[in-house]
Amino acid sequence: MEKAKFTEVRASYNGLVQELMESSNPRLNKLSMKYHSEAFEIIYVGTNRIYEYDELAEQRHALTQIVARIQEEASHIT
Known part of the structure; x- marks a missing residue:
């Protein structure tokens, strides 16, 4: 389940x-x-090195934060 969430955020x-x-x-x-x-x-x-649920959730959260920062900065440019 967490792997699917991570894949969704990566996409x-x-x-x-x-x-x-x-x-x-x-x-x-x-x-x-x-x-x-x-x-x-x-x-x-x-994608390659995480096998524990909690660690994958942390990576997903970190990537989600990057997406949010990019979206925030882009909203100030356009």
Whole structure:
């Protein structure tokens, strides 16, 4: 169950970043990469190295926070 929730958040992050990258606004393009390193590490760990429910929930929560920060910053740009 938690793995499915994590996968859903990961898809949300990927879709958001893709949308920002495809934007004609260069500030949104730049924002698409702002949290890339942090998100990549969370996605890698959550996808490949987590086997315990609590740890996966923590990774999902961290990625959800990144998505929220990106959405908040994007709302101030557009």
